[in-house]
Amino acid sequence: xxxxxxxxxxxxxxxxxxxxxxxxxxxxxxxxxxxxxxxxxxxxxxxxxxxxxxxxxxxxxxxxxxxxxxxxxxxxxxxxxxxxxxxxxxxxxxxxxxxxxxxxxxxxxxxxxxxxxxxxxxxxxxxxxxxxxxxxxxxxxxxxxxxxxxxxxxxxxxxxxxxxxxxxxxxxxxxxxxxxxxxxxxxxxxxxxxxxxxxxxxxxxxxxxxxxxxxxxxxxxxxxxxxxxxxxxxxxxxxxxxxxxxxxxxxxxxxxxxxxxxxxxxxxxxxxxxxxxxxxxxxxxxxxxxxxxxxxxxxxxxxxxxxxxxxxxxxxxxxxxxxxxxxxxxxxxxxxxxxxxxxxxxxxxxxxxxxxxxxxxxxxxxxxxxxxxxxxxxxxxxxxxxxxxxxxxxxxxxxxxxxxxxxxxxxxxxxxxxxxxxxxxxxxxxxxxxxxxxxxxxxxxxxxxxxxxxxxxxxxxxxxxxxxxxxxxxxxxxxxxxxxxxxxxxxxxxxxxxxxxxxxxxxxxxxxxxxxxxxxxxxxxxxxxxxxxxxxxxxxxxxxxxxxxxxxxxxxxxxxxxxxxxxxxxxxxxxxxxxxxxxxxxxxxxxxxxxxxxxxxxxxxxxxxxxxxxxxxxxxxxxxxxxxxxxxxxxxxxxxxxxxxxxxxxxxxxxxxxxxxxxxxxxxxxxxxxxxxxxxxxxxxxxxxxxxxxxxxxxxxxxxxxxxxxxxxxxxxxxxxxxxxxxxxxxxxxxxxxxxxxxxxxxxxxxxxxxxx
Amino acid sequence: xxxxxxxxxxxxxxxxxxxxxxxxxxxxxxxxxxxxxxxxxxxxxxxxxxxxxxxxxxxxxxxxxxxxxxx
Numbered sequence: 001x002x003x004x005x006x007x008x009x010x011x012x013x014x015x016x017x018x019x020x021x022x023x024x025x026x027x028x029x030x031x032x033x034x035x036x037x038x039x040x041x042x043x044x045x046x047x048x049x050x051x052x053x054x055x056x057x058x059x060x061x062x063x064x065x066x067x068x069x070x071x072x073x074x075x076x077x078x079x080x081x082x083x084x085x086x087x088x089x090x091x092x093x094x095x096x097x098x099x100x101x102x103x104x105x106x107x108x109x110x111x112x113x114x115x116x117x118x119x120x121x122x123x124x125x126x127x128x129x130x131x132x133x134x135x136x137x138x139x140x141x142x143x144x145x146x147x148x149x150x151x152x153x154x155x156x157x158x159x160x161x162x163x164x165x166x167x168x169x170x171x172x173x174x175x176x177x178x179x180x181x182x183x184x185x186x187x188x189x190x191x192x193x194x195x196x197x198x199x200x201x202x203x204x205x206x207x208x209x210x211x212x213x214x215x216x217x218x219x220x221x222x223x224x225x226x227x228x229x230x231x232x233x234x235x236x237x238x239x240x241x242x243x244x245x246x247x248x249x250x251x252x253x254x255x256x257x258x259x260x261x262x263x264x265x266x267x268x269x270x271x272x273x274x275x276x277x278x279x280x281x282x283x284x285x286x287x288x289x290x291x292x293x294x295x296x297x298x299x300x301x302x303x304x305x306x307x308x309x310x311x312x313x314x315x316x317x318x319x320x321x322x323x324x325x326x327x328x329x330x331x332x333x334x335x336x337x338x339x340x341x342x343x344x345x346x347x348x349x350x351x352x353x354x355x356x357x358x359x360x361x362x363x364x365x366x367x368x369x370x371x372x373x374x375x376x377x378x379x380x381x382x383x384x385x386x387x388x389x390x391x392x393x394x395x396x397x398x399x400x401x402x403x404x405x406x407x408x409x410x411x412x413x414x415x416x417x418x419x420x421x422x423x424x425x426x427x428x429x430x431x432x433x434x435x436x437x438x439x440x441x442x443x444x445x446x447x448x449x450x451x452x453x454x455x456x457x458x459x460x461x462x463x464x465x466x467x468x469x470x471x472x473x474x475x476x477x478x479x480x481x482x483x484x485x486x487x488x489x490x491x492x493x494x495x496x497x498x499x500x501x502x503x504x505x506x507x508x509x510x511x512x513x514x515x516x517x518x519x520x521x522x523x524x525x526x527x528x529x530x531x532x533x534x535x536x537x538x539x540x541x542x543x544x545x546x547x548x549x550x551x552x553x554x555x556x557x558x559x560x561x562x563x564x565x566x567x568x569x570x571x572x573x574x575x576x577x578x579x580x581x582x583x584x585x586x587x588x589x590x591x592x593x594x595x596x597x598x599x600x601x602x603x604x605x606x607x608x609x610x611x612x613x614x615x616x617x618x619x620x621x622x623x624x625x626x627x628x629x630x631x632x633x634x635x636x637x638x639x640x641x642x643x644x645x646x647x648x649x650x651x652x653x654x655x656x657x658x659x660x661x662x663x664x665x666x667x668x669x670x671x672x673x674x675x676x677x678x679x680x681x682x683x684x685x686x687x688x689x690x691x692x693x694x695x696x697x698x699x700x701x702x703x704x705x706x707x708x709x710x711x712x713x714x715x716x717x718x719x720x721x722x723x724x725x726x727x728x729x730x731x732x733x734x735x736x737x738x739x740x741x742x743x744x745x746x747x748x749x750x751x752x753x754x755x756x757x
Numbered sequence: 758x759x760x761x762x763x764x765x766x767x768x769x770x771x772x773x774x775x776x777x778x779x780x781x782x783x784x785x786x787x788x789x790x791x792x793x794x795x796x797x798x799x800x801x802x803x804x805x806x807x808x809x810x811x812x813x814x815x816x817x818x819x820x821x822x823x824x825x826x827x828x
Contacts, residue, residue, distance in 0.1 A: 109810045184806040253807045263800035267792050275785040394813075497810075522791065548781050552774060 031498040032179065036108045040121040042395050044101040045388055047129060049478055051097060055089030056471050062086055063464040066629070067457055072662030076140040079662055080588025084151040085139040090376060091149060091239060093132045098384040099243035103190050105391065106250040107174055110184045112499045116173025120166050127163035131156060142586035143213040146621050147228045149235050150204050154215045157205045164201065168194050175535040179499040183535060185266040189246030191535070192274050192542050196238040199546065204231035210683035211676065214582070218687060221616025222289055222564050225624055226282070226557050230550065233281035240375065242273060244383050245312060248340065251387045252319050255332045261318035265311050272308030274542055276301050278549035283354035286363060287598040288624060289613035291563045294553060295356070302354030309347030316340035331406035335386030338414060342378025346371060364594055364628040366456070367428025370421050377417045377470060385409065385477060392484045397492055401483035405476050413473035419466025427459035436602040444605050449631040454658050567614035570742040572689045573735070575677045575700040576707040580735030582680065583728055587664060594625035595634040595739065608635030608740065615743045618689050630661060637741035642711060643718035645733045667729040668721070674701040707734060
């Protein structure tokens with residue numbers, strides 16, 4: 001099959017690989033006639049481009065906000081609210097739609113059937129787009145669960161579950177009516193993705209609502225962190241890796257016009273990922289208050305992932321054996337080669353970063369951002385571009401508008417990735433080393449956190465430029481899609497395909513003598529081929545592998561007391577502090593500030609006593625953070641006077657000249673919604689937080705008013721503005737002054753403001 | 758949750774968890790080893806599945822003059 005300019009007539013002769021029976025084209029008795037639904041594929045493809053462009057533009061905006069803080073010009077346009085929009089858009093909207101595009105195209109062809117239901121397909125498409133729009137509206141408004149890649153609030157989470165189930169029904173219905181007995185390995189990867197994403201999504205998002213767009217995670221502190229990174233890590237695994245591996249195993253052989261290098265290796269690749277990936281989540285929490293055994297288990301399994309991942313990369317690249325000359329001419333193959341190489345780099349780096357000593361340097365720095373972008377820009381982005389350039393002539397039934405533009409897209413995109421990752425790797429290592437540097441006298445070499453931020457400016461500029469190049473490539477891509485679409489035929493040709501239905505009964509063709517004895521039956525491999533032919537059994541096997549791994553790690557953390565030693569001095573947040581915490585969440589402060597001091601001397605010197613598991617038992621959700629663009633806040637309580645916080649929120653640059661924090665002057669003018677506090681306290685009490693009298697109807701706002709008055713007085717006494725007792729700022733100050741206080745002080749603070757330490 | 762975690766903490770169940778880990782890992786290793794030593798030809802049909810359908814892009818023929826863009 002020629003990709004862009006094949007001569008007519010060569011097509012039929014080249015289709016069908018040697019040894020495989022060619023598909024009958026002439027009608028004969030006993031054959032089913034059907035056609036493929038490519039309309040749904042076209043829809044998902046266009047959505048992939050549109051949301052990809054939006055998500056990447058938001059990425060460019062937040063990259064620029066880091067170097068030009070004035071770009072945080074409105075509450076809904078500030079870094080803390082836009083950063084989740086960027087991650088959600090590129091993961092779920094761009095990569096999600098790309099996966100659906102490829103899955104709808106390849107599943108029909110691999111199963112020799114139309115999708116189970118056109119209507120369910122439409123529902124899936126429009127439902128998913130509606131969810132994306134809901135995300136794009138609610139995240140800038142500050143509605144968030146504060147869990148990375150699971151920020152969307154509970155009504156949207158329910159909608160996601162519904163749409164996902166509809167997709168699953170449509171997908172498994174298609175497998176059930178297939179006309180090809182054996183499920184190709186790409187289908188296995190789709191099955192694992194669909195099943196695991198459903199499990200992850202449901203269990204990480206369990207929460208108690210406190211209003212239409214506000215909820216509290218049912219888990220607290222260490223357990224919440226554990227669930228979140230079990231989810232977060234496996235969202236990367238089963239939303240960005242396995243679906244795209246399925247696409248690779250289908251579209252790579254298609255573009256290279258030869259079967260995958262080793263089918264055996266692809267089976268190994270599949271089972272290794274399914275068995276091992278789930279365990280690796282705790283490597284996101286090294287040196288935190290997570291129990292040591294969980295952390296070590298996560299590290300061990302992460303290192304084990306390296307080999308199968310590289311097996312997969314090698315399998316992809318070697319599929320081009322004997323076809324490397326085509327790479328020169330074909331932008332599709334160029335995109336695939338870089339994508340698979342980026343997969344290899346990212347999956348080498350992942351296990352390396354999961355080694356504790358490496359992680360100690362990289363955690364909280366831009367190194368992680370660089371790692372992620374190698375994966376997303378390189379692997380997910382380039383797989384998507386290659387796949388869509390391959391699909392365009394087939395979906396729009398005309399030649400690709402411009403192969404040259406596609407080539408240009410490839411080179412500009414590659415250059416953009418290079419600029420981006422080189423800059424941001426340097427930034428990560430630089431900042432990590434600065435944080436841990438001591439001078440000859442044994443004191444921190446860079447005691448002011450801001451020094452370690454200002455140093456990164458040149459690299460952050462270079463990152464923004466690299467991202468800009470990548471987006472220019474995206475625009476070329478869009479132009480090519482548009483112009484190819486304009487050349488489409490007036491009416492799409494819908495070929496009628498014929499294939500025999502599956503026989504009711506199925507017996508594996510005998511391969512030599514029938515096996516006798518347990519070992520022989522095992523060695524015969526008939527059991528694996530039986531799984532391959534029975535999608536339901538196969539799916540159950542995947543669920544078992546994933547569930548065992550999950551339960552083994554999760555149950556002990558929840559049920560063995562010694563994993564979360566309690567600290568008697570740690571008490572729940574007061575109603576006002578709880579309201580302040582919700583404002584902290586609304587503004588997305590956790591995107592830049594961690595609340596988890598690791599047990600290293602360079603951390604305790606800088607931030608104070610390291611964090612303990614018992615300190616977070618009332619934190620629904622946990623707010624440990626994953627990146628320190630600003631300093632850690634775990635011991636912020638009592639560090640500065642109340643007035644300092646007021647001034648700092650109003651204009652961070654009046655306190656720290658080079659600060660890049662967005663200003664939050666609106667906190668001084670917005671009225672605090674005291675009436676909502678009772679609902680918050682009640683929801684927390686439902687989760688088992690001992691609120692005592694505060695749950696009595698109307699009591700929580702009374703307590704909050706009393707504490708607010710004290711703090712407002714303190715601010716006024718310190719020379720600040722008077723009359724703040726009804727404003728949001730007092731709640732934020734109350735919360736910040738409480739952070740880390742209980743475990744380092746014998747008694748809880750008096751309900752009031754704090755003066756200078 | 759409180760009483761349940763007390764019971765579970767005191768029950769000394771860790772041996773079950775360790776046995777489960779060993780079984781889990783053994784199944785995985787068994788699959789890996791068996792697949793590793795299989796003959797290449799076992800999956801020849803499956804490996805060729807993506808290449809079975811003929812979906813080369815159509816090429817404009819002389820009589821196919823009507824295009825959306827022209828209308």
